[in-house]
Amino acid sequence: MEFQFSNEEAVALYYACAHAEMMWRKRSHNPDIDRYGDYESPEEFEVTCREEMRKCRVAQQALEAQLPDGFWETEL
Secondary structure (H helix, E strand, C coil), X not given: CCCCCCHHHXXXXXXXXXXXXXXXXXXXXXXXXXXXXXXXXXXXXXXXXXXXXXXXXXXXXXXXXXXXXXXXXXXX
């Protein structure tokens, strides 16, 4: 599957991945924030948060790997 994004969309997606990772990191420090989850223990909640953080980081790295050389040096 191949996607095509404008430069602005690629930048927005790149930073959205970073913000999503930060959101999961913040949640991992405050298990009470998730009132709807069905976790048996704080440890299970932490594992879930870490897995979601990993998914965000992997998505960000995959996007960055597909950006052309010099992408960040160009004006958007």
